[in-house]
Amino acid sequence: MAEIYVADRLVSAGEELSVNQDAVRVVDGRIEAVGMASELVAADPEASVTRFAGYSIMPGLINSHVHLGGDCSKSSFATLCSGTPDEVQSLIRTNARSCLRAGCTSVRDLGDSGGYVARFRDSTDDADSVRPRVLSAGVPLTITDGHCWYLGGVADSAAEIRSAIDRAAGDVDLIKIMAGGGYVTSEGPTPFDAQYSTELLRVAVEHAAQYGLQVAAHAHGTEPIVRCIEAGVSTIEHCGWRSGPGKRDQNEDAVRQMARQGTAAGDTTPAVWRDIAKYVTTPDYKFGSQLTWMAESDVEILIGTDSGVPGTEFDQFKLSMELYEELGFTRGKIIDMLTRRAARSLGIGHETGDLCAGLAADLLVVSGNPLDNLDALHRPHRVIVKGVAYSQDDLVSI
Incomplete structure (x- = not known):
């Protein structure tokens, strides 16, 4: 009926x-x-x-960056990596329902371990049926001892990258690669350091394309961001344009190339962004100003929360939107970014x-x-x- x-x-x-x-x-x-x-x-x-x-x-709404296997604690992937299958499944199920509570009918999961999220996506179990549309990147590719190496996606050479993509292609909706270091791997490269050369990033992009898959690249710092643009990835996650703590390094030539080729910026603004802003805002830098700069350069911006990592939540998406309103984006623009424009950038505009x-x-x-x-x-x-x-x-x- x-x-x-x-x-x-x-x-x-x-x-x-x-x-x-x-x-x-x-x-x-x-x-x-x-x-x-x-x-x-x-x-x-x-x-x-x-x-x-x-x-x-x-x-x-579409949340373009979550980790359904994370528990938002300081050891956010402990359950995912060492919990029992039932514990991991329960965590993912709970987080997915929290996404729904926030109005997110689609989410893009950008890194888990053991294929849990893909199995949840495809599950016919009634307990798993209450879920948003899920795009799963599976295990993110990284270097030895690199960012999130413990998730199991170490691939150092071109051959290893191709082999990892071959193994994942049948289960994932896209490929995630750690182009730079990050904050939740204290022993690895810093968030401002590059992990992969442009050539190896291009290997990932070209091999993923053989399976019709986009590549999302993790990159906080300017150096890995520029390499990602040159390699032609589909989305650059975090995309902070920094060369060090408190050092903004916005490359005008690179952002124009980013806009020309249609590489989107995957922002990750958690609900607690105001607390973060207190520590990083300076007389020369307003928190989030790189988003305005990229938007003015016609770069497509995807709004995500990075939910699952320390200090984030899955059911507070509206608080993340407030940053954009404070930066001067109209409410209509924000809503369009969270719906139609996100769907098109993620390759699901034909569906939602x-x-x-x-x-x-x-x-x-x-x-x-x-x-x-x-x-x-x-x-x-x-x-x-x-x-x-x-x-x-x-x-x-x-």
Whole structure:
């Protein structure tokens, strides 16, 4: 049976649709039609009709950078690497539901171990069915003793990189490579150091492309970022443009090349970004200003939270959005970045991210008008994934 959802307004691509469009008809988990409620009901009088007075309907949000196997503690991957399968599965299941509570109907998981996230993505177990759409990168590639080496993805040479991609290709949705060091591997290279040469990064990009896979590269520092751009990766995660602690190094030529070739910047702003900003903001640098700079250079920005690593959360996505509003991005732009534009950059625009007939029914029903106040996006009234609707109580009680 068809479901028709009616609200005060529809919001798509960061804009309110015309007053003649206030309803969405869903059949078998997909959007069959978008239009005027009276016409959709007249065309299908047997449909179930649910009206949400005072609410808006919009596409579900996309969190472009999470780690479903992380527990947000200082030893965030301890359970993933040494827990029992049941413990890991329970952790991933809990985190996925928290993503749904935040309105995220799609998430891109950028690194786990042992193939847990891919198995969760594909599980037919009823307990695992309450989940967002999941894109899994599997085990990230890294160098010996490099960033997150303990996840099991060490690949030092071109042959080892190709072999690792060959092994992963049948299970993953993309490839993740640690182009630079990071913060959660204290003994390895610093976040400002490069781990792979441009040539080896290009090997990863070209070999992944043979399987139709994008490459997401972890890079905080300017040197690894520039190498990633030259190698042609699809997204650069963190993308902080720094050459050392407190040292911003924004390369104008590189960012223009980044925009020309369509490499997106995967931002990772956790809910606690205001606390972080207190320690890194200086008279010469405003926290997040590199995001404005990249946007002004026409670089596509993907909003993520890095949820799962220390000090992050899965169900506070709206707090991360506040950084963009503070930086001067309009609410419409932010919503578009979190839906349609993210879907296109991640290669799933044919499936989700918009209110269009034929797409999956990944929808939110939110109080008021999110174009007036982003608070509407916190704890949506209904979260609908592939046509299955959940209330906040549903997601807590399951």
